Amino acid sequence: MKKASRSGDNRGVLMNDVARRANVSPMTVSRALSNPDMVSEKTRAKILEAIEQTGYVPNRLAGSLASNRSNTIGIILPSLKNSLFAETIQAASDVLSKKGYLLLIADSGHLLEEEEKLVEAFLGQRVGGMILHNTLHSERTMAMISNAGIPVVETGDLLAEPMDMSVSYSNFEASKAMTAFLVKKGYKRIGFVAMLTENNNRARLRRDGYLAALDELGIKVDGSLMIEASSSLEAGRDALTRLLQIETKPDAVFFAGDIMAAGAAFECKHRNIKIPEDIAIASFDDLAILQHMTPSITSLQIPRVAIGHEAAEIIISRIEGRETSVVTKDLGFKITQRQST
Amino acid sequence: MKKASRSGDNRGVLMNDVARRANVSPMTVSRALSNPDMVSEKTRAKILEAIEQTGYVPNRLAGSLASNRSNTIGIILPSLKNSLFAETIQAASDVLSKKGYLLLIADSGHLLEEEEKLVEAFLGQRVGGMILHNTLHSERTMAMISNAGIPVVETGDLLAEPMDMSVSYSNFEASKAMTAFLVKKGYKRIGFVAMLTENNNRARLRRDGYLAALDELGIKVDGSLMIEASSSLEAGRDALTRLLQIETKPDAVFFAGDIMAAGAAFECKHRNIKIPEDIAIASFDDLAILQHMTPSITSLQIPRVAIGHEAAEIIISRIEGRETSVVTKDLGFKITQRQST
DNA sequence: AAAGCTTATGATAGCGGTAACATTTTGTCA
């Protein structure tokens, strides 16, 4: 269409154009935008009018470059497929956009090296801070982050020694608590369905919590009651099916991963197995469907929204210079007993 | 901690440092990174080594500013709360990150003025392209976009006259098809639960599709069979309850919004209403749970993944200069008949 | 009304890269 010559390109309205129109220097325009109080009311009005008239949109790349400040925050999740992170993202996004920050999002597909690449890309983009859901990182990832000196929050699990900051709940404690809850309810053979543990520390911690609870309560662990499954309805159905095939069936199953419990419940209905009479079911997460199902399903409420919220808040605090002594913030969890146990 | 003086600040390793270490000019380093073939193999090796040693991470803000090219794409959704967009986001993200683009994400909360602000913020960030799910925009939004001259894809509905490009399916046709399907199945009084139509063109189009089908098939519309509800399980249950209270009850209900049908199915189970004997249920979306429920629920399959995929592809094509003649791409839909009808 | 402040605005020099053009090195062929 148009010649692509450097000088000829219309790159749009510049701060300079606004300045000329308002009869001030570009610097004053800059101030009017980022430090309104440093500019007299009259001048500000002139400038705003000029902006309006010209349709000027400040170039934040240039701004960030010059000021060495950025208004983007990066978030890396292990996956976007599951809706699970939706609430967290939304919460973070709410807080951030309210304060004028933009959210860069990416998923690592549970791969450490992919996370590494993404961290590098985000740092290249000079994000002001990062939220990482995974708590397991490559050496280089950690080196790059510590080198960058930006605030970073890890949200996947409560960390005693985070790279920088940790905002979460304890997967171990949560899992342990639910297991103990089931034991106290009188269940004797409690099955455990873990998420895939490869590269997923949360999955391991949940499994460890289950084991710790049994151990503490003096119950012998039966390996055949423990299996792994991916996070999906199908996997949940599958897992249930498998557990029903072992010699001495479980009287309760604790699904320590996303939406698997719902899948299992569907499978029970399908097979006409009564919950909780024939088998009790408990879930780690607390998706809306779990409480709407018949019977409703006992589950652990994870502070998804709070995590997004707090992570964003804490990063902003740090970016804006408030010294946050907080390094680790435990947002807790809650067990909601429902009809399934 | 440290003095915050401009010169004193350690802003990290610069291209210059790498250049010196590799005994070349910065420009050669730049080329080695963005146009490897323009640099001799030997030099490239030296440079890569220097980069490795120094841990240099190119500043893309500076790069984008100088080259007037950006590696970020923005996506604005009406909401992140529902998981609904997860698949689309993931699909887009996959394509984009594979090609080295980063995804900026934000939600407008179904508000046109919020969308406007976000578009401005994205343009300020000089995104290379944008994906907008909403198809209704403020005047200024459209002005800004046309002015920016970047590729923009609207994905919420198939548009005859998109601002720039449209990648989607026809909400109207889909809704009409499902309604016709129910009619053909022999249902006489088909209830319709719409999403909230305010600021939501898709909601209106779906309603219009329902009306058009009835009209075409010579069925009189009964206003009492049409209600609006927000997108949630609760709202679905509620809607069903309301429809069961009218004098002449519907024998089928078409839920034209996200997850409402699942809510309705739960409510039926709760009230011991048989599906499809007492009432048939059809859903607009096709979430995994719908096919796992008992009975499984007839629904419309929306090309969520394809939309994200294609939208991203087409934007990249345009950014990279390939002239895409495509303006509107219809990805279609599919009705999956299940036990509920 | 001049001195002494505070407040508002301007001039200048980068931020860290890349485009465009200039120059050097290398390779090729008569």
Add this chain to the structure above:
DNA sequence: TGACAAAATGTTACCGCTATCATAAGCTTT
């Protein structure tokens, strides 16, 4: 082997904005 094109590298200016310091304008104060 000299001439010349192609390939590799360097030089310079500038992308659009902001930090910093300098200057001008407004306000007290006595």
